[in-house]
Amino acid sequence: MTAPVLFEVANGWGVATLNRGDALNALTLEMIRLLRPQLAVWAADPAIKAVMIEGAGDRAFCAGGDVVAIYHAIQEERRSGVASPLTRDFFFEEYQLNAAIAGFPKPYVALLHGITMGGGVGLSAGASHRIVGPGYLFAMPETGIGLFPDVGGGWYLPRLAAGFGDYLALTGARVGAGDAMALGLASDFVAAADWAAMRAALRACAWDGEPGVDIDRVLAPFRGAPPAGRLAVDPAAVAALFAETDFSALWARIQAGGDPLTEDLRQTLAGKSPTSLRVSHEQLKRGARMASIEEVLTMEYRLSQHSMAGHDFSEGVRALLVDKDKSPNWRPASVEMVSDNLVESFFAPTGARELTW
Template identity: 40%
Template sequence: MEFGGGDEIRFERRGVAGVVTLTRSKALNALTHGMIRALAKALAAWEQDKAVALVVMKAEGRAFCAGGDLAHAYDGMRTGNPPLDFFADEYRLNAALARFPKPCVSLIDGIVMGGGVGVSCHGSHRVMTEKALFAMPEVGIGFFPDVGASFLLSRLKRSFGMYLGLTGTRIRAGDACRAGIATHVVSSASLDEILEGLCKGTSPDRVLRPFASRPDCETDEGTLFAIARLFSRDRLDDLLLGLRQARDEGEAIADSALAAIEKASPTSVAVAFREINTGAMLEMDDCMRMEFRILNRMLAGHDFPEGIRAVIIDKDGAPKWRPPSLAELSEPAVDAYFAPLPGGDLEV
């Protein structure tokens, strides 16, 4: 079926299912603007097509989708042409997926990060295999957890979403299932049979039930309890103080979490903390409007291009953040990221 996207994304009708396959495997299926626009067109068409009962999303290669095309974003920021249209269309797509009225089944059989989370984890069924690897690592590149992360992470129990957003920690299917990110965990070897059943029109729950398992969490209960205690704070200063005290008392999770936070952009950490707390009180569309406000300021700032440079372009792993510490970051500076946009908020 022709919705655009060239050879980066494929659309098919199989039985009653509209099937989307991300085909940029050499680039870990990183999203391009063409892929986003094509997927938005397909969803709009399939929503109105009575012959399409559900949508299935999958990918080729070892990644479902590792995020957006950061090199392209970097080039745009460096040349004075920040990719606002890319992000605006991506955020509209995330919102459309969240309110899509038909079942949307994501078959996540590999890496899913950043923008990949946005196109897979807002649908009705998030199916992960033993190969799945989930993360929102944006604070480490001077950005913030976007693509609806303010909605998704804020709703995970026991402050697990705050932990993931501030540290960029990678988790497997067991932890993702316990947290509610994944709705089902299946074997990678069963995906073809699952897809066949979905295309026949059997309800997704009925198709998935015989293949689904309840894997053990990769993170033990004691660590989960510590995360809940340490990351449930109303103020970032209190959270960091608690982590330092727990580290000094020998808690391993506090040591690793604090190390990740202290390496990340101070601005990104502060913005992410407020964003996730605020997102808990907002519906998805309002979360996307808030994220677009933040996005505009991030694209015009220093840390996002500097983070991409250090991690993706030069790969020296030594970003120079401005300001270099949370102590030098003022409250008004953080407030500015959440202020209304002069030209009006994103229309979703």
């Protein structure tokens, strides 16, 4: 059986290839358990100058975590009454991996072709070089499945251009390479025609000094102008709307409509989990005040465990990815029915294992 992550050492590079192309390289616990120790080995090995991570196939870098497997684990847990380790271990170990990437002591180069969503963002957002190219498509679509933008989303999203972190978190909007470059989600754009040559040039890099400088030198002739963005929203309107930090006031402005942004948001957010909308907004508000990604990931682990125990995550995955009826039955059914106490309960300690550093 082919390994779900392939590792290679060549010319000073440690190369990790996500090897589930048929599944859009969706991240599994097995893959997490392969990646984290290998990164630790490469971090300590003086022969390794830098790390490169990419996805097999031409459709996706990584389309996210394997939430369907987690859904089935929850259903079995509820049927049998026996706790499933997957619902705890997946998020615990994934977030440890996210922190290791964000703090990696050497250049970490993510080649982001195709779909890069959810867990795939967690594997790349902390990279020193986030190179986008052919068919790049970013999204944090978790509010549509009753979850929240995790894998460090509470750290990265509030630090984007004004208001766009909240916009992307709540809507799950898909953005392309042009938007990613404008928002700071990506560091470099390389055109499709130059992608293979860029990749080969990186692998042949002559390590003459500081590895990060060497990588930048190799990338320089391949850097191109990104295409126009696909987000049809006015940045000034996004900044003005999401300057409102009180969710009730923000929601009232959205429901009142009267301009293209709020009219679009009113329609888009109507299909999202009301609980997820409120929790995600609060997550980003708290994350903006936190001092490190580790602090954010501790918070997000608590959110993950309360989400696993709740209703909307299972219902969202069922409706969108399992039965695919696209008709989730959210509980509570409206934003107005989501109490402050319910939101606060998601941020409470789990009472069991906590993610500490």
